[in-house]
Amino acid sequence: xxxxxxxxxxxxxxxxxxxxxxxxxxxxxxxxxxxxxxxxxxxxxxxxxxxxxxxxxxxxxxxxxxxxxxxxxxxxxxxxxxxxxxxxxxxxxxxxxxxxxxxxxxxxxxxxxxxxxxxxxxxxxxxxxxxxxxxxxxxxxxxxxxxxxxxxxxxxxxxxxxxxxxxxxxxx
Amino acid sequence: xxxxxxxxxxxxxxxxxxxxxxxxxxxxxxxxxxxxxxxxxxxxxxxxxxxxxxxxxxxxxxxxxxxxxxxxxxxxxxxxxxxx
Numbered sequence: 001x002x003x004x005x006x007x008x009x010x011x012x013x014x015x016x017x018x019x020x021x022x023x024x025x026x027x028x029x030x031x032x033x034x035x036x037x038x039x040x041x042x043x044x045x046x047x048x049x050x051x052x053x054x055x056x057x058x059x060x061x062x063x064x065x066x067x068x069x070x071x072x073x074x075x076x077x078x079x080x081x082x083x084x085x086x087x088x089x090x091x092x093x094x095x096x097x098x099x100x101x102x103x104x105x106x107x108x109x110x111x112x113x114x115x116x117x118x119x120x121x122x123x124x125x126x127x128x129x130x131x132x133x134x135x136x137x138x139x140x141x142x143x144x145x146x147x148x149x150x151x152x153x154x155x156x157x158x159x160x161x162x163x164x165x166x167x168x169x170x171x172x
Numbered sequence: 173x174x175x176x177x178x179x180x181x182x183x184x185x186x187x188x189x190x191x192x193x194x195x196x197x198x199x200x201x202x203x204x205x206x207x208x209x210x211x212x213x214x215x216x217x218x219x220x221x222x223x224x225x226x227x228x229x230x231x232x233x234x235x236x237x238x239x240x241x242x243x244x245x246x247x248x249x250x251x252x253x254x255x256x
Contacts, residue, residue: 125180
């Protein structure tokens with residue numbers, strides 16, 4: 001039975017501890033790939049505030065993990081995402097994928113990150129050393145990164161594309 | 173009555189993160205609600221007059237303009253997500 005663990009938390013995560021939990025009872029694992037995203041301090045950025053939509057976030061993270069497990073035949077998947085105020089260098093997100101072989105483990109981590117970037121309801125507000133504050137805008141690249149997974153294999157997370165609501169008819 | 177939630181800069185601009193609203197008669201889809209909110213004018217008019225800036229979830233699942241809504245639903249409006 002593949003092990004899936006998703007969590008939203010303010011406190012830091014411990015990748016070693018999470019790896020141990022994911023591997024326990026799985027002697028069939030031959031590869032574990034991991035990704036840690038950090039607060040990047042460019043452009044005078046000193047911290048960021050992450051907010052999310054409690055409830056929906058966890059359910060989207062679970063769906064993304066489940067579809068990664070199904071698509072890549074993973075033996076386990078952990079996704080931990082932090083919220084609250086995080087300073088430069090702080091870890092934001094941890095993804096761990098375990099599989100029999102490295103190819104699927106590597107690919108699954110990218111798959112999870114691409115879906116997380118575009119479908120999990122988190123928002124970042126950047127705070128700069130000169131006092132400026134701004135909400136992060138989505139990058140076009142993130143939407144493009146998703147497209148490579150939409151190849152009709154039928155095991156995408158089954159998430160309706162959150163396309164923008166079109167304007168109400170101007171005739172109204 | 174449905175709860176309407178706002179996140180990120182939508183909440184900052186509107187000044188609150190949720191409201192309970194009795195749906196006016198004839199409001200059965202997300203698009204109807206967007207029209208009602210836009211008609212309030214002010215920050216609502218600006219935001220919901222540019223719906224390309226806004227994403228919507230109904231009962232915590234991404235939805236589109238033609239999704240049905242009813243009195244017991246949780247409807248959330250927010251900008252495109254930027255996690256990860």
